[in-house]
Amino acid sequence: GAGVSQSPSNKVTEKGKDVELRCDPISGHTALYWYRQSLGQGLEFLIYFQGNSAPDKSGLPSDRFSAERTGGSVSTLTIQRTQQEDSAVYLCASSYKGRETQYFGPGTRLLVL
Amino acid sequence: ELKVEQNPLFLSMQEGKNYTIYCNYSTTSDRLYWYRQDPGKSLESLFVLLSNGAVKQEGRLMASLDTKARLSTLHITAAVHDLSATYFCAVDAGGTSYGKLTFGQGTILTVHP
Numbered sequence: 333g334a335g336v337s338q339s340p341s342n343k344v345t346e347k348g349k350d351v352e353l354r355c356d357p358i359s360g361h362t363a364l365y366w367y368r369q370s371l372g373q374g375l376e377f378l379i380y381f382q383g384n385s386a387p388d389k390s391g392l393p394s395d396r397f398s399a400e401r402t403g404g405s406v407s408t409l410t411i412q413r414t415q416q417e418d419s420a421v422y423l424c425a426s427s428y429k430g431r432e433t434q435y436f437g438p439g440t441r442l443l444v445l
Numbered sequence: 446e447l448k449v450e451q452n453p454l455f456l457s458m459q460e461g462k463n464y465t466i467y468c469n470y471s472t473t474s475d476r477l478y479w480y481r482q483d484p485g486k487s488l489e490s491l492f493v494l495l496s497n498g499a500v501k502q503e504g505r506l507m508a509s510l511d512t513k514a515r516l517s518t519l520h521i522t523a524a525v526h527d528l529s530a531t532y533f534c535a536v537d538a539g540g541t542s543y544g545k546l547t548f549g550q551g552t553i554l555t556v557h558p
Contacts, residue, residue, distance in 0.1 A: 363544060375533065375548035388543050423487060431476065431537060431544040436488040 336437035338424050344443045345414055353409040353440045357426030364407050365434060366399060370420035381407060382430055414444045447472050447538045451549035458524045458556050466552045468517040468534035476537040477517050478546065479508050481530045488533065524556045
């Protein structure tokens with residue numbers, strides 16, 4: 333079956349622009365997670381969704397970051413007024429329910445110039 | 446705050462040799478994962494360890510968990526080149542963490558002929 337998909341795979345943007353990153357979880361998975369992977373910080377948790385609600389947004393680094401999930405499926409991570417330190421690989425993962433094995437998508441590689 | 450530390454961070458092995466990667470974590474957890482990441486790729490789930498004394502094996506890799514020592518090990522037996530990758534342990538702290546994972550820094554494994 334299809335795994336977690338993310339788009340775009342690569343995104344180059346200019347400092348100050350807004351970007352949207354998309355995640356399609358595995359069908360039937362109710363839990364969805366966003367992580368960020370960068371050389372300096374390793375793998376960091378950003379936000380968790382159960383269904384359409386986000387009980388844990390504790391990892392979002394600033395109020396420039398927001399995320400939503402609709403229909404219990406697709407999620408969008410939005411970064412407003414991008415900064416160079418936002419450059420990283422943004423990974424999405426889903427699991428059947430919370431606290432089960434998370435399956436990761438291929439990631440979106442974001443470069444802010 | 447949960448901290449997860451792996452060692453070594455870099456491991457260069459000869460084919461046919463055995464070695465162990467260690468993963469220490471700072472607070473109680475009942476759920477630990479091992480993931481593999483190939484260069485430029487996403488994370489692939491290897492093992493989930495759910496209880497003290499749990500041992501899982503797949504091919505040349507064996508993972509174990511000691512919750513009292515807050516330690517997990519990933520043992521590599523008779524290494525082959527195909528095992529070259531970065532290996533991450535990730536800890537689910539439970540409680541209200543909703544399955545949020547805290548990752549170790551990763552161990553870059555290179556297997557030489």
